[in-house]
Amino acid sequence: MTVRTREIHLAARPTAEPGPEHFALVETDLPEPAPGQVLVRNTWMSVDPYMRGRMNDAPSYIPPFEIGRPLEGSAVGEVVASRAEGIPVGSTVSHFLGWREHSLVDAAGVTVLDATRIPASAYLGPLGTTGLTAHLALTDTAPVRPGDTVYVSAAAGAVGSVAARVARDLGASRVVGSAGGPDKTRLLLEEFGYDAAFDRRDGDLAARLAEAAPDGVDVYLDSVGGDHLEAALSVMNQGGRVALIGAVGDYNDAEPAPGPNLYRAATREVTLRGMLVSNHLHRFPEFHAKAVPWLLDGTLRTRETVLDGLEKAPEALRGVLVGANTGKMLVRL
Numbered sequence: 001m002t003v004r005t006r007e008i009h010l011a012a013r014p015t016a017e018p019g020p021e022h023f024a025l026v027e028t029d030l031p032e033p034a035p036g037q038v039l040v041r042n043t044w045m046s047v048d049p050y051m052r053g054r055m056n057d058a059p060s061y062i063p064p065f066e067i068g069r070p071l072e073g074s075a076v077g078e079v080v081a082s083r084a085e086g087i088p089v090g091s092t093v094s095h096f097l098g099w100r101e102h103s104l105v106d107a108a109g110v111t112v113l114d115a116t117r118i119p120a121s122a123y124l125g126p127l128g129t130t131g132l133t134a135h136l137a138l139t140d141t142a143p144v145r146p147g148d149t150v151y152v153s154a155a156a157g158a159v160g161s162v163a164a165r166v167a168r169d170l171g172a173s174r175v176v177g178s179a180g181g182p183d184k185t186r187l188l189l190e191e192f193g194y195d196a197a198f199d200r201r202d203g204d205l206a207a208r209l210a211e212a213a214p215d216g217v218d219v220y221l222d223s224v225g226g227d228h229l230e231a232a233l234s235v236m237n238q239g240g241r242v243a244l245i246g247a248v249g250d251y252n253d254a255e256p257a258p259g260p261n262l263y264r265a266a267t268r269e270v271t272l273r274g275m276l277v278s279n280h281l282h283r284f285p286e287f288h289a290k291a292v293p294w295l296l297d298g299t300l301r302t303r304e305t306v307l308d309g310l311e312k313a314p315e316a317l318r319g320v321l322v323g324a325n326t327g328k329m330l331v332r333l
Contacts, residue, residue, distance in 0.1 A: 002029040003039065007070040007100035008313050013055055017252040017321070022055065023314040026070075030104050033083045038093070038105055042077035045098035046124040047316040047329045048158075049223075052251040061276055071099040071313075074128060076113065076120045077333075087112060092120050094128075101310055101333055118295060125328030126302045127291055130158035133245055133277045135287045137221050138166050141275040142241035146171030148218035149237075151209065153177075153228040154248065155194060156184035157320075158328040161302045163221055164193040165294055172219075176212045178205075178228070180323045187326065191301045206231040216240075224249045230260035236270050244274040251321055303327030 011024040033039050054065045065071050075098030079091045084107035092115040097103035138144045150167040152160045155177025164175045177194040179185050188197035196212040209231050216237040225247030294300035305325035307316045313331045320329040
């Protein structure tokens, strides 16, 4: 039997902020699973800033989305038909064929999840690649040492909402975050475990950071780029470390924005290092061994911003690019 379902296709490539005209909601039929495949009814899909880059036809670390084909990304759901050994019907699984209500997935692309203690959606947020990004950035890319001051931009987002807990576990003495708006800034202090927080929209960014980190910054977790990186470099201590994990502030720009002056980084012997979480997925078990107990005992508190229905996925992507989300941006299917 075939399954009638819906998926979101890329209709055209944007040159700036994506709009409704760049997406198409399409009905399609999926066949029964072939040997070694499962059919998943997706219940949650992830929406992430990197997806904007894949809408461009440009060389990158991951191929661009194809016009007239479904977009893709992380999703979780329930197996409704299976011809794969070890993945029975009824299993909760994650995979990378999101942006659709049903996905036909090879067994090699499926991970069976334990959703008995942890909500399934958490595997797209604090236990997903965004949580893993925070862990890797602060343990490997820009290692936190005991007594360090750590600064995190976009701290109310999916990565930032996990980063303070990771930094504290690694011995940071002060964790500073910036976010957009007073409500998010307050949340950093009241729920996400930050020692100091400021609104990126409120006055001079570098001055606010210097005020929040009077002894300078040893580690900066950069999700924004541009003026945030410039501000962080202005207060970095000698031998500071910067983890470059994204530049969401620039993703909708038609032309690349001017870069920061790196002379200060040179004179203070600051290390700037990039990181692609997709190259480190084998580190999930190590991270989950820490993060699952944190979620269960309440020392890791995160948020979700949820839009309902596949048709809302383009709106969710536009929202995450301008900071409309608190915590992880998700679409519930």
